[in-house]
Amino acid sequence: MTLFLVLGFVGLALVLLTLLVGDHLEAAFGGAFNALEGDVFSTAVIGGFVSAFGFGAAAAEGAGLPVLPTLAIGAGSGVVVGWFAWWLTKLVKDGPSDGTVSIGDAVGQVGRVLTPIPGGDSYGVVRVSVGGHVMQCNASALLAIEAGAEVSITGVLSPTAVTVAPVWKPES
Incomplete structure (x- = not known):
């Protein structure tokens, strides 16, 4: 359970760093997150997935489930939260812009x-x-x-x- 909680907090820290420093975080990793173009593998999505995976798996393990269902619940939680982070990122980036007045x-x-x-x-x-x-x-x-x-x-x-x-x- 400790490993899953650590993963949850690491993912949460990544999400917080993404919110605070944004694109500078991706630049700090030398553009490693840009290797797969698009918003699917952004730091917000990865952080959301890791955090939800860790906390979901910790909750399942705390409920006394065996390892395989624990990992499945963690993965399912991670996919749902990762998708939601991707959707929010896409919504913000593709939102309307007033542009420059001429x-x-x-x-x-x-x-x-x-x-x-x-x-x-x-x-x-x-x-x-x-x-x-x-x-x-x-x-x-x-x-x-x-x-x-x-x-x-x-x-x-x-x-x-x-x-x-x-x-x-x-x-x-």
């Missing part, structure tokens, strides 16, 4: 003029919120637009400049 994402959004836009080839400044990120851009418009007016971003001129048009508000 000026092209502002097209179609409504912003507010900070400095007046004279119209023609001259520029003013607008502020627009894109996905929770506030961007300030130089802005050009065909007609003059006063500061404080709402505008719609209609196009991108450069990485720092957009074209805008006033937001139409019907008269009541």
Whole structure:
């Protein structure tokens, strides 16, 4: 039983190390865990399997079962916990990402003029919120637009400049 408990605690320590230092742990072993590509043999999965194997086998042995059923229960526990660790790792790694906001994402959004836009080839400044990120851009418009007016971003001129048009508000 002592051997199984030691295995359980070693696996638990590996899981804790994985949580604390992540990919640095795999690099410390010289990429040995990367020999088999994929998430199936990550440190989290191996640690979960070893820990569950040890504790499951210790519980079975403590219940007075013979060696073969004890090893089977330990292996079954290890496979279940290892699969769960693999599934959680996959879920986190494949989860959605907002990515980097670019000026092209502002097209179609409504912003507010900070400095007046004279119209023609001259520029003013607008502020627009894109996905929770506030961007300030130089802005050009065909007609003059006063500061404080709402505008719609209609196009991108450069990485720092957009074209805008006033937001139409019907008269009541």
